[in-house]
Amino acid sequence: MAKKAKRQRTVSMRKLERKDRSDMKTVELQAKVAAIFRAAGYEPRFPTKGTAFTIDAAGRHRILVYCFPIINDALVGLAVDAKTQMINQVEDLWIIGEEMRDGLDESRDQYGSSILFLDELEREVERLKRNRPPDRARSQPSARTRVGKALALNGDELKTAATTSLLLIEDRLEVLNSERPNSEEAKAQRHKEIESLTILKDQLAVIRDLPEQVKKGSVSEGQANRSVKSLTDAVREYWNKNSETICSRAVTIALFSSTVLVCKLAGASGDFTIAVSAAMAGGKNVMDGLKGIARKVFKGAS
Numbered sequence: 001m002a003k004k005a006k007r008q009r010t011v012s013m014r015k016l017e018r019k020d021r022s023d024m025k026t027v028e029l030q031a032k033v034a035a036i037f038r039a040a041g042y043e044p045r046f047p048t049k050g051t052a053f054t055i056d057a058a059g060r061h062r063i064l065v066y067c068f069p070i071i072n073d074a075l076v077g078l079a080v081d082a083k084t085q086m087i088n089q090v091e092d093l094w095i096i097g098e099e100m101r102d103g104l105d106e107s108r109d110q111y112g113s114s115i116l117f118l119d120e121l122e123r124e125v126e127r128l129k130r131n132r133p134p135d136r137a138r139s140q141p142s143a144r145t146r147v148g149k150a151l152a153l154n155g156d157e158l159k160t161a162a163t164t165s166l167l168l169i170e171d172r173l174e175v176l177n178s179e180r181p182n183s184e185e186a187k188a189q190r191h192k193e194i195e196s197l198t199i200l201k202d203q204l205a206v207i208r209d210l211p212e213q214v215k216k217g218s219v220s221e222g223q224a225n226r227s228v229k230s231l232t233d234a235v236r237e238y239w240n241k242n243s244e245t246i247c248s249r250a251v252t253i254a255l256f257s258s259t260v261l262v263c264k265l266a267g268a269s270g271d272f273t274i275a276v277s278a279a280m281a282g283g284k285n286v287m288d289g290l291k292g293i294a295r296k297v298f299k300g301a302s
Helices: 002-039 073-085 104-111 118-130 146-178 184-208 210-216 221-248 250-265 276-281 286-297
Strands: 052-058 061-071 092-100 114-117
Touching: 002 052, 002 061, 002 092, 002 118, 061 073, 073 092, 073 104, 092 104, 092 118, 104 114, 114 118, 146 184, 146 210, 146 221, 146 250, 184 210, 184 221, 184 250, 210 221, 221 250
Parallel strands: 061 092, 092 114
Antiparallel strands: 052 061
């Protein structure tokens, strides 16, 4: 009995050793295959455990890739079954190996999937790469809304203008926080301006990054529209609560004008083409000029 148990343990250990060697060969093969895809610009994704990964070949065309050091009928069947189970996730199946058995070398074309030797893979990946649509064909869909089109067209200018506005706001907040007004009226006005500028600062920080986020698809055009509307509301609120202060200082005139420019570049509703300098050059005083701009800024924004 002891000898029999010893023989069984020996057989089991040998099986485990063979399995370990097989697993190691599979891992090594998978690494080689993944490296070939990466060299061609495709990043393997590993949604399943074991020997498979997927490749996004072009657009929605996704390939399921299986790696077997020795390919036989049973393993081909396993891979085909896996593709069937992922029917809504992958469109093609590639099986890569270093050796083929069960006559697969001669009959592999009948399976309807690509069964390849490792040394054939580079040629097939190169062919796949040549057939990939150019970048413009795989780009994001064209913008449909006024805001979406403005963000696509004015992205760089918008980021610069928003950054300038943020710097002006930070400078103004620093001044306000250092002031110590005596009268209750002055304290209340200071509080209102700080409150309005803080809200405006938060909205500008959102707008500054919108062009890139919409381009990447992490923010939809609908979300961008709402963000631009929120910015317009914040600018309007800043004007409504602080118009006298805005018109009394060069720094606040510049600050308000810069936020108007951001609204224009972001595609907000209203006519933003009139600048403060143009209003003043037309013979109007600063108050009348800014009031005219404010009416245009907030046209349709209420």
